[in-house]
Amino acid sequence: MKTDSPFDKIMNLKMIISILSVFLILTVLITIKKVSSSQDYMTYLKKEIGPDLPTEEPKTQTSTLPYLNGYDWDDINKMKASIFEKTSFKISILQIIIETSMFLKKPVVEDISKLEIYISALDTFYSSPDNRMIPVFFAMKVIEMQQQAIPEENVSAYRSLLLEKFNKPTKS
Amino acid sequence: MKKIIILVFLISSILINTVIAKHKIFDGTSWLNIPAQFPSVKNTDHIKDIYIRASEGTAFLSGTPNILYNTHTKDNIILSINLIYENKNNTFLPLYYSLNIIGMQKKGVPTDQINLYISQIKRTFNL
Numbered sequence: 001m002k003t004d005s006p007f008d009k010i011m012n013l014k015m016i017i018s019i020l021s022v023f024l025i026l027t028v029l030i031t032i033k034k035v036s037s038s039q040d041y042m043t044y045l046k047k048e049i050g051p052d053l054p055t056e057e058p059k060t061q062t063s064t065l066p067y068l069n070g071y072d073w074d075d076i077n078k079m080k081a082s083i084f085e086k087t088s089f090k091i092s093i094l095q096i097i098i099e100t101s102m103f104l105k106k107p108v109v110e111d112i113s114k115l116e117i118y119i120s121a122l123d124t125f126y127s128s129p130d131n132r133m134i135p136v137f138f139a140m141k142v143i144e145m146q147q148q149a150i151p152e153e154n155v156s157a158y159r160s161l162l163l164e165k166f167n168k169p170t171k172s
Numbered sequence: 173m174k175k176i177i178i179l180v181f182l183i184s185s186i187l188i189n190t191v192i193a194k195h196k197i198f199d200g201t202s203w204l205n206i207p208a209q210f211p212s213v214k215n216t217d218h219i220k221d222i223y224i225r226a227s228e229g230t231a232f233l234s235g236t237p238n239i240l241y242n243t244h245t246k247d248n249i250i251l252s253i254n255l256i257y258e259n260k261n262n263t264f265l266p267l268y269y270s271l272n273i274i275g276m277q278k279k280g281v282p283t284d285q286i287n288l289y290i291s292q293i294k295r296t297f298n299l
Contacts, residue, residue: 066224079213081213093222096226100267101234
């Protein structure tokens with residue numbers, strides 16, 4: 001029966017340590033890259049979206065509203081699709097909302113690197129049926145307030161205003 | 173050992189690229205990639221409709237709405253966006269600006285003015 005010599009054992013240990021070190025270094029590099037690419041992206045959007053672009057004239061509000069709310073968000077969870085696809089779908093939705101709000105120079109959130117946090121927070125927010133009439137756009141503002149550690153009573157007051165406004169039967 | 177290190181570097185570079193790609197602006201490439209991105213979904217029109225409402229709704233709730241939601245049907249908007257992005261010169265356009273262009277077309281804005289608008293956006297994005 002073949003047994004490893006002490007030299008082989010040390011070599012094996014060195015190999016394992018080397019692989020682990022490479023993984024550790026790569027994880028750190030990926031994290032740094034992710035943060036910097038997010039910051040670059042935000043800087044890019046803030047810098048490159050100039051003030052000279054023409055925009056549509058404001059339009060009078062009608063009873064048929066186009067925005068997404070908690071019912072739409074909940075429908076995504078019920079979709080016949082993989083978890084990867086559902087998450088990817090939610091990421092794109094939030095990306096579009098954030099980008100559109102930035103094009104309009106009214107950014108809904110300050111840090112796009114927190115998308116995963118927003119997805120999880122929105123899942124929690126809309127798990128309460130009371131919140132489902134609130135548009136995703138405003139739900140993100142509520143979550144942003146919580147992220148910024150704004151006093152709970154202020155967040156709660158804002159949420160109550162939203163509930164009052166959007167629980168009226170205006171959405172189809 | 174060398175092979176393992178090369179493999180690890182290869183995987184990590186794919187991961188990094190995925191992370192960077194995720195933060196790309198939602199434009200024509202993203203739109204045209206929807207069927208490939210959602211292989212389990214047979215009819216991707218629902219996904220497209222949600223994306224349109226994400227953009228239109230944000231504009232609406234920010235006080236700068238487009239006019240599409242009360243003048244176009246869902247299918248009509250999707251077809252119009254498909255038409256815009258089928259032109260390879262327009263794939264750089266973010267979804268929000270494509271929706272604006274549809275609004276301009278509906279209002280009867282002349283094509284040369286729309287083209288001017290597109291070039292303005294192109295300049296803004298340094299393309």
